[in-house]
Amino acid sequence: MKAAVLKQIGDDKLDVRTDVATTAPGPDEVRVRIKAAGVCHSDVSAMNGALPALAPGVMGHEGAGEVLEVGSQVTELAPGDHVVLSFVPPCGRCAYCLGGQPNLCEVHTVAAFVSPRFEIGGEPAFGFGGCGAFAEEVVLPSAGANRVDADIPFEVAALIGCGVLTGVGAVLNTARVEPGSTVVVIGCGGVGISVIQGARLAGAAQLVAVDPVTEKHAAAKQFGATHATTPDGLAEVQNAVTGGRGFDYAIEVVGSAATIRAAYDATRRGGTAVIVGAGGPEQKVEFNAQELFINEKKILPSFYGSADPRRDTARMVNLWRAGRLDLEGMISRRIRLDDINEGLAALKSPSGALVRQIVTFD
Structure with a gap:
């Protein structure tokens, strides 16, 4: 074959x-x-x-x-x-x-x-x-x-096997985003788009997509983002959306040390930074003990969207049938x-x- x-x-x-x-x-x-x-x-x-x-x-x-x-x-x-x-x-x-x-x-x-x-x-x-x-x-x-x-079309079913379970699962299973929250998603590729759809499903009130490739911004908004920006513009959007306080949830979908650190920095005190990106062992992220203690930000790695594929495959299918997952x-x-x-x-x-x-x- x-x-x-x-x-x-x-x-x-x-x-x-x-x-x-x-x-x-x-x-x-x-x-x-x-x-x-x-x-x-x-x-x-x-x-x-x-x-x-x-x-x-x-x-x-x-x-x-x-x-x-x-x-x-x-x-x-x-x-x-x-x-x-x-x-x-x-x-x-x-x-x-x-x-x-x-x-x-x-x-x-x-x-x-x-x-x-x-x-x-x-x-x-x-x-x-x-x-x-x-x-x-x-x-x-x-x-x-x-x-x-x-x-179910095979092309639709295939997406569920990795990208959708990983992205939507990171929101629903790992972060457990609450309705009315502010969310920033760093990285708007295939998994990032699934994260955006998951955050929309969870009821995020303000959903900011961040990607250096401006061509991806329109797609991010199509799938539920309320704002889209490059990394250079994140601080300005963060001030406008959160009053400078930071986001309730920052979800990183790249896997680089710089974007993981950016997700942590964009999270409010007491908020949650979720790391979805699959980075290599050379990506070293540095935090100091004082900022970890004072800010009480939760850092939650998310492997495969914390999913149970036996349960969550059916959940994604049901959401797709209901028109809530595109x-x-x-x-x-x-x-x-x-x-x-x-x-x-x-x-x-x-x-x-x-x-x-x-x-x-x-």
Whole structure:
């Protein structure tokens, strides 16, 4: 089958090959035919080493498709079911799952680094995030395939798997934004737009979008921002919106030391700074003990939107059906797998993908 392969960490392009195969599904695994996959900046971060990945391996982690085959112990899924992939499948039995933090479950995540589910040219290989959604088929744990109704477009379903659960979840699950709050979102790419939609859903009264690329400001307002500005203009907008006090919630969706520090600085005393951006280990953020003590600002990292994909996939679908989440509007461009490097280049350009590029397989 065809798949986009990262030959080695540090490569800036993927090799679209036709000699890739999946392994046979294990007892608790399923084989899925991928119908749509989102091009996420986390794929770029994995390629350059900022996020952990194994090479050679198949990239892509945000996808949706149709179940082709199930393992002998799988009872909750059947061939023909439509599913959304999750790169952090909860095992349902570990301390994290039982403690209400299934997004931190390590069972299947660790297995994804020791159990190759692809063969490339006859040699074992891994899928990024335990998925490998830039392939025509994948094999993954049944817990990583969340069933959705067959009338949901695959392109819409794919977005839920990463960007929407991460962004909307950061607002609803991690920050728990309260109605009438002031919110600033730093970074208006695909996940940032999901954060903006989440803050609108939560009832934010004033919602400021910050991005150095002015082309993204109109999109941010389209999805719910009341104001949009470049970083240089943030102080002025902050004064106008909060009287200089700072925002109740500042949500950072970039992953750099500078933007994390900016989010903290934009938060009011006693407010909450939420860190969604996936930064590399070289991004060091400095705070002094006095400011932490005096300001009592909460710093909340948000991994995968603190989501339970079993619960929150259905929640996002319900919100989309109710017209409260605009997922079709987040799709900026559709590409074929053969054009994946063109899509990655667009994502890495100064303007970046304004929302989400979708790889389609039909």
